[in-house]
Amino acid sequence: MAAAPQPERTPRGQGELLRSRLIDAAEAIVAEQGDPAHATIRAVTRRAGVSPTAFYLHFASREELLTALRARGFEEFRACLAAGVAAAGPEPFDRLHGAGRAYLRFARERPNVYGLIFPRHEPDDRVGLASFEDLKGLVAACAEQAGVADADVETLAVGIWSGIHGYAMLGRAGKNVRWPDDDEFVGLLARAWLGAAR
Amino acid sequence: MAAAPQPERTPRGQGELLRSRLIDAAEAIVAEQGDPAHATIRAVTRRAGVSPTAFYLHFASREELLTALRARGFEEFRACLAAGVAAAGPEPFDRLHGAGRAYLRFARERPNVYGLIFPRHEPDDRVGLASFEDLKGLVAACAEQAGVADADVETLAVGIWSGIHGYAMLGRAGKNVRWPDDDEFVGLLARAWLGAAR
DNA sequence: TGTACATCAGTGAACGCGCGTTCACTGATGTAC
DNA sequence: TGTACATCAGTGAACGCGCGTTCACTGATGTAC
Numbered sequence: 001m002a003a004a005p006q007p008e009r010t011p012r013g014q015g016e017l018l019r020s021r022l023i024d025a026a027e028a029i030v031a032e033q034g035d036p037a038h039a040t041i042r043a044v045t046r047r048a049g050v051s052p053t054a055f056y057l058h059f060a061s062r063e064e065l066l067t068a069l070r071a072r073g074f075e076e077f078r079a080c081l082a083a084g085v086a087a088a089g090p091e092p093f094d095r096l097h098g099a100g101r102a103y104l105r106f107a108r109e110r111p112n113v114y115g116l117i118f119p120r121h122e123p124d125d126r127v128g129l130a131s132f133e134d135l136k137g138l139v140a141a142c143a144e145q146a147g148v149a150d151a152d153v154e155t156l157a158v159g160i161w162s163g164i165h166g167y168a169m170l171g172r173a174g175k176n177v178r179w180p181d182d183d184e185f186v187g188l189l190a191r192a193w194l195g196a197a198r
Numbered sequence: 199m200a201a202a203p204q205p206e207r208t209p210r211g212q213g214e215l216l217r218s219r220l221i222d223a224a225e226a227i228v229a230e231q232g233d234p235a236h237a238t239i240r241a242v243t244r245r246a247g248v249s250p251t252a253f254y255l256h257f258a259s260r261e262e263l264l265t266a267l268r269a270r271g272f273e274e275f276r277a278c279l280a281a282g283v284a285a286a287g288p289e290p291f292d293r294l295h296g297a298g299r300a301y302l303r304f305a306r307e308r309p310n311v312y313g314l315i316f317p318r319h320e321p322d323d324r325v326g327l328a329s330f331e332d333l334k335g336l337v338a339a340c341a342e343q344a345g346v347a348d349a350d351v352e353t354l355a356v357g358i359w360s361g362i363h364g365y366a367m368l369g370r371a372g373k374n375v376r377w378p379d380d381d382e383f384v385g386l387l388a389r390a391w392l393g394a395a396r
Numbered sequence: 397t398g399t400a401c402a403t404c405a406g407t408g409a410a411c412g413c414g415c416g417t418t419c420a421c422t423g424a425t426g427t428a429c
Numbered sequence: 430t431g432t433a434c435a436t437c438a439g440t441g442a443a444c445g446c447g448c449g450t451t452c453a454c455t456g457a458t459g460t461a462c
Contacts, residue, residue, distance in 0.1 A: 012425055015438055037235055041416065051440050052416080062416080115318050120309075120367070132375055154376050158365075159386060163357065166364025169318070174327050178352050188357060192390040210458055213405055239449060249407050250449080260449080 019058040021048050026069050030112050036066060073113040078131065080106045085138070092141035093190065099138055100164055100186035107168035108182070118165065135161055142194050156193050163189045217256040219246050224267050228310050234264060271311040276329065278304045283336070290339035291388060297336055298362055298384035305366035306380070312366070333359055337392075344392050354391050361387045 010017050025047040026039045033039075041062050045052045059065045084102025088094040107114040139157045167185055180188065208215050223245040224237045231237075239260050243250045257263045282300025286292040305312040337355045365383055378386065 009424080009438060012437060018438080040414080042414070053418085053441080054439055056417080057438070111318075118367075120313050120318065129374055155378055155386065158375065158377060158383075159361065159390060162364035162368060162383075163361040164364065165368055166360035166362065167356075169316075169367065170360060170363055173316075174330055176327055177330055177356065179356060180353055185356075185360075188353065192357060207405060207457080210404060216405080238447080240447070251408080251451085252406055254450080255405070 015057065018048070018050065018054065022050075022055065022058060022065065023068055023072060024048075026065055027072070027113070030069070030116060031110065034112050034115075036069075036116060039066070039069075041065075070116055070119075073117045074126070074130075076113070077106055077117055078134070081131070081134065092138070092145045093194075096138045096142050096160075096190055097183075097186050099135070100189070101182055103164055104168055104171075104182040104186070108171070114168065132157065132161065139194075142190070146194050148195055159193045160189055163193075213255065216246070216248065216252065220248075220253065220256060220263065221266055221270060222246075224263055225270070225311070228267070228314060229308065232310050232313075234267075234314060237264070237267075239263075268314055271315045272324070272328075274311070275304055275315055276332070279329070279332065290336070290343045291392075294336045294340050294358075294388055295381075295384055297333070298387070299380055301362055302366055302369075302380040302384070306369070316363070330355065330359065340388070340392050346393055357391045358387055361391075 022044055025044045029039045029043055030036050041055050042052050045055050081099050081102050084098040085095050088098025136153060136157045140153045143151055143153055220242055223242045227237045227241055228234050239253050240250050243253050279297050279300050282296040283293045286296030334355045338351045341349055341351055
C-alpha cells in the first residue's frame with residue numbers, strides 16, 4: 001500500500017495545533033482517571049502520539065498545562081450555565097432555575113472537569129468571581145420580583161451557591177440517603193432562600 | 199556521654215505501637231502538604247524514623263494506611279461535632295447551631311483532614327451515613343419545635359448539609375465576595391430551611 | 397541455674413518502573429539571491 | 430530557474446530521582462527443659 005503518505009506532522013505555520021491537542025489529551029486523561037495527578041507530561045504526550053520532548057515546545061512546565069486546562073474547563077462551564085439561563089426565558093425564577101439545572105448537570109456529567117475548576121486547594125479566584133457575579137445578577141432579579149428587595153443580595157447568593165455546590169459534591173455519597181433530584185433540589189433551594197414566591 | 203542508652207526499638211509485645219506512629223506520620227504529612235499523594239510509604243516511614251520495609255509489618259499496602267487514616271479522621275470529626283452539640287445545651291436550635299459551628303471550625307482548622315474524609319472521588323459511605331443520621335436527629339427536633347412537623351425531615355437535612363458543606367468548601371475562594379462568618383451563616387442557613395422560628 | 401531455641405521488631409541492599417528534564421540531532425518546507 | 434540557507438516541528442537517547450516491593454538478614458528478648 002504505497003497510498004498517499006499521510007502528513008504525520010503538523011503543517012508548517014500551524015505548530016500551535018499541538019498545543020490544543022495536548023490540552024485535549026490532558027482533558028481526556030482527567031475525565032477518564034479522575035485525578036489530575038495522572039496527567040503527567042509523559043502520559044499526555046504519549047496520548048497525543050508525540051514524544052515527551054515535544055511538550056516543551058508549547059509549555060514550560062506541567063503546571064502551565066494544568067492552568068490552561070482549568071481555563072478551558074471554566075470557559076465550558078460558564079458557557080453551559082449561560083445556555084441554561086438563555087433557554088429558560090425571561091422570568092427571573094425560571095432563569096435562576098435554569099442556571100441551577102445546568103450547573104448540576106455539568107457537575108454530574110463531567111465530574112472531573114468540575115473538580116478541576118473547583119479544586120479543594122488553591123481555588124481559582126477568577127472562577128469564583130465571574131461565576132458569582134453571574135449568580136448575583138440572577139438572584140437580584142428574583143429578590144426584586146419576590147419583593148424581598150431589602151434583603152442582602154450578596155448573602156442570598158452565597159447561601160444559594162453554597163447549597164448547590166454542596167449538593168453537587170455530596171450528591172453521590174450515602175446511598176441510603178434519599179436525595180431529591182436536581183430539579184427538585186433547585187426549586188427547594190430557591191424557595192428556602194428567596195421565600196415561597198414561586 | 200555514655201548515659202542511659204535509650205530504647206530505640208519498641209519493647210517486645212508492643213509492636214502495634216509502630217502502626218499508630220505510622221498513621222501519625224501520615225496525618226502530619228497530609229496536614230502539612232495538603233495532598234494525600236505526598237503520604238508515600240517511603241515518606242511516611244522516613245518521618246516515623248523507620249526503614250521502608252517496616253511498613254509492611256503493619257500494612258499490606260499504601261491504600262490500607264490511607265483507609266486507616268480516613269477512619270481516624272472521621273472519628274475525630276464526629277467527636278468534634280458531638281462535643282459542639284453537647285456544649286450547646288438542650289434547646290434544639292442551639293444544638294443545631296452548635297453542630298454547625300463545630301463542623302465549620304473543624305473544616306477551617308483542619309482542612310486537609312476534612313478533605314480526606316469528604317473526598318471528591320470514592321466517597322466513604324460510612325461518613326455520609328453516620329454524620330447524616332446525627333444531623334437528621336438535630337433537624338427533626340428543630341422542625342418539631344418550629345411547628346413545621348409536616349415537612350420532610352430528610353429533605354431539610356439534605357438542604358442544610360449541602361449548604362454547610364458547600365460553604366466549607368467554597369469559603370476560601372473569591373476574596374472579593376463578602377462571606378458571612380461561620381456563626382452568621384449557620385444562623386441564616388437554619389432560618390432559610392426551617393423558617394424564622396429563631 | 398544454665399543453655400538452646402523461638403519469637404519479635406525490625407534493617408539494608410537491591411530490583412524495575414515511570415517520572416521531569418536536558419542535549420544534540422533530523423528532515424521537510426519555505427525564502428533570498 | 431537553481432541553489433544555498435534559515436526555519437519549523439519535531440525526535441531519540443540519556444540523566445538522576447523517588448517510588449513500591451522483595452529478599453535475606455540481625456540482634457535483643459523471652460521461654461522450655
